Amino acid sequence: MSRTSLPSSVLIAGCGIVGAATAFFLSRRGIDVTVLDREGPAAAATGAADGAVSVASKRPGPMMIAALSGVMLYRELLAEGVLTDLFKPRSTYIIAASEEECAVLEAHAAALSGEGVQVEMFGRQALRDHFPSLSPAARIGVEVKGDGHAIGYRIVNRMLSAFGVTVRRGTEVTGLIEAADGSVAGLASNQGDFHAEAIVVASGNGTADLLGFNGIMRPRKGQLLVTERAPALNASMPGSIMSGRYLLSKGSQKGAPTQARGYGLVIDPLVTGQFLIGGTREDTDARQTNDLDAVRHILTDAVELVPDLSRVRLLRAFAGVRTAVIDGLPMVGPVSGRKNLFVAAGFEGDGICLGPVMGRAIADMICGKRPALDLAPFEPARFSTREVAA
Numbered sequence: 001m002s003r004t005s006l007p008s009s010v011l012i013a014g015c016g017i018v019g020a021a022t023a024f025f026l027s028r029r030g031i032d033v034t035v036l037d038r039e040g041p042a043a044a045a046t047g048a049a050d051g052a053v054s055v056a057s058k059r060p061g062p063m064m065i066a067a068l069s070g071v072m073l074y075r076e077l078l079a080e081g082v083l084t085d086l087f088k089p090r091s092t093y094i095i096a097a098s099e100e101e102c103a104v105l106e107a108h109a110a111a112l113s114g115e116g117v118q119v120e121m122f123g124r125q126a127l128r129d130h131f132p133s134l135s136p137a138a139r140i141g142v143e144v145k146g147d148g149h150a151i152g153y154r155i156v157n158r159m160l161s162a163f164g165v166t167v168r169r170g171t172e173v174t175g176l177i178e179a180a181d182g183s184v185a186g187l188a189s190n191q192g193d194f195h196a197e198a199i200v201v202a203s204g205n206g207t208a209d210l211l212g213f214n215g216i217m218r219p220r221k222g223q224l225l226v227t228e229r230a231p232a233l234n235a236s237m238p239g240s241i242m243s244g245r246y247l248l249s250k251g252s253q254k255g256a257p258t259q260a261r262g263y264g265l266v267i268d269p270l271v272t273g274q275f276l277i278g279g280t281r282e283d284t285d286a287r288q289t290n291d292l293d294a295v296r297h298i299l300t301d302a303v304e305l306v307p308d309l310s311r312v313r314l315l316r317a318f319a320g321v322r323t324a325v326i327d328g329l330p331m332v333g334p335v336s337g338r339k340n341l342f343v344a345a346g347f348e349g350d351g352i353c354l355g356p357v358m359g360r361a362i363a364d365m366i367c368g369k370r371p372a373l374d375l376a377p378f379e380p381a382r383f384s385t386r387e388v389a390a
């Protein structure tokens, strides 16, 4: 879409981090933005995420490159004052405790360093000296420097309030309003029709139905736990922990398991002194439920790696549902055959990290500017019409 002037109005379907970030970057250019959400801001995955703003777990290639841009943008927004108090820079430590995890981690560290990410490798003894709360079962560790943490719903609130975006809660988008020239004139909803010059669908798991991507996008649930405060233990941890198994469960490496429920341990020491511990990857959209098997499994893994967590009480368990795309890459860009319709969805477990940078990219495209990040790998047009219809 090439424009000589900015659109006067934009409609966004979905008020997760992606919709809110897109709204932020458009509204700061003075464009009138309305965001429609069937529930409210951060009601879905964004409000139920861990919040790792992290390159550490990304597959080499486009996702690692995008995550590097994502982390850099968080740092820029922090420096500008937009994210004051909301982005906590910290390292991620990927820990391997088995032969298989060591092999995966060594290959992954080489890939990260090949992309210019600063990493430091620790052998067993060096790891114990540097990270004393880790169990002796930890064999090797890789510190990935430059990562950070952000709570999704807080980012959304800041981005919506910065330039006064209009949010319509309880507004379920039910379809596109077609214009005679092949463009999209607006969105139909349970609250009536809305019109604008450009339309963005950032509806997470609602995107497939709206754009006919069923079979291409899938819900993927995750269960997470939050502990009480344990300030001394929290302060003793120089960063967050990710188990080598997390890389396997996420499919970051060839040969990743494909069972319906995968586990991958992440322990994030929060600024509050609590710990956020995750999690599962499950091919279901049952977001209201936690189960004892999952809670027990996650806690057992966590205590195995950080034994002192056995003295910290669990406060709550919750679950959220990510939106996965079958080829493991999000869908970001113009929708084929529609002049003024864009999609940004399918970020699976990476949308807190990638939301702002992808929101800025969509805003750039709408304004006729080439995004700094190469979006070619994420273009929706990579799926043939046949696949979309299936």
Ligand SMILES: Cc1cc2nc3c(=O)[nH]c(=O)nc-3n(C[C@H](O)[C@H](O)[C@H](O)COP(=O)(O)OP(=O)(O)OC[C@H]3O[C@@H](n4cnc5c(N)ncnc54)[C@H](O)[C@@H]3O)c2cc1C
Binding pocket: 013, 014, 015, 016, 017, 018, 019, 036, 037, 038, 039, 040, 041, 042, 043, 044, 045, 046, 047, 048, 049, 050, 051, 052, 053, 054, 152, 171, 172, 173, 174, 202, 203, 204, 205, 206, 207, 210, 221, 222, 223, 224, 278, 279, 319, 320, 321, 322, 323, 344, 345, 346, 347, 348, 349, 350, 351, 352, 353, 354, 355
């Ligand atoms: C357990 C868990 C842990 C995670 N941990 C991390 C992490 O550590 N780091 C990371 O980077 N990412 C993480 N993620 C992933 C991240 O949360 C998501 O990728 C990201 O929040 C997706 O944002 P979104 O805006 O695309 O979608 P969502 O947050 O799902 O927002 C979509 C919005 O669209 C609305 N909507 C849907 N359909 C319609 C409709 N028809 N009409 C109107 N509104 C509609 C919904 O109500 C919702 O508010 C995690 C996710 C989960 C579940």
